[in-house]
Amino acid sequence: MKILLYIQSTDNNINPISLETLAAAQQIKKYNGAEIFAVTFSDTTSNKISKYDLDGILLYNNQELNSYNPLYFLEAFNQINSSHKPDLILFGHTYETRDWVPRLSARLDVPFISDCIGIKLDSDIKFTRGLYQNKINTDVAIKNDSAIISFQSGAYKIDSIASGNSEISSLKLDLTSIENKIINEEKFKDGEGGVDLSS
Numbered sequence: 001m002k003i004l005l006y007i008q009s010t011d012n013n014i015n016p017i018s019l020e021t022l023a024a025a026q027q028i029k030k031y032n033g034a035e036i037f038a039v040t041f042s043d044t045t046s047n048k049i050s051k052y053d054l055d056g057i058l059l060y061n062n063q064e065l066n067s068y069n070p071l072y073f074l075e076a077f078n079q080i081n082s083s084h085k086p087d088l089i090l091f092g093h094t095y096e097t098r099d100w101v102p103r104l105s106a107r108l109d110v111p112f113i114s115d116c117i118g119i120k121l122d123s124d125i126k127f128t129r130g131l132y133q134n135k136i137n138t139d140v141a142i143k144n145d146s147a148i149i150s151f152q153s154g155a156y157k158i159d160s161i162a163s164g165n166s167e168i169s170s171l172k173l174d175l176t177s178i179e180n181k182i183i184n185e186e187k188f189k190d191g192e193g194g195v196d197l198s199s
Helices: 016-032 043-049 070-084 095-108
Strands: 002-006 035-040 056-060 088-092 112-121 125-131 136-141 147-151 168-171
Touching (some): 016 035, 016 088, 016 125, 016 147, 035 070, 043 056, 056 070, 070 095, 095 112, 095 147
Parallel strands (some): 002 035, 002 088, 088 147, 112 147
């Protein structure tokens, strides 16, 4: 089994949910010896995660991927999927994931099991997710050859990640066919200081 794991980062800071998802991927690897390849678009991020137990780090050095853009990210993963043909593509369930990964699922014609909170490793792999506003949990088995999975924040612990020494492969994608129709404005930032509870 081959797993691709997207490591999301902003301003060279790794989103913690991506690292929690790495812990989930390593649990699958313990069960069936899966290969885990991390995908990142940041030099700094690739160096930070090279201390973890991965079978490789795929660093895509395209200028168009330096900041978040769902059109470029969608085409990037379309090409990455074609090149590597993974069994599973894993994401942390962030706002960005909610924005563009359902489109990736439609483009690749593979199921997307979102908001997972756990894995059951029996005769096969099942992913646990909540239903009906998390009133009940259900275990979902994959019948397809491949699938996209996202994990909720807090499903796994970062301190359970196995360490190692992973090799970084620097790669490029051809994104010239994409017409960028999105105009990015300044990102929202929290104001400094505390919240005035009296108001």
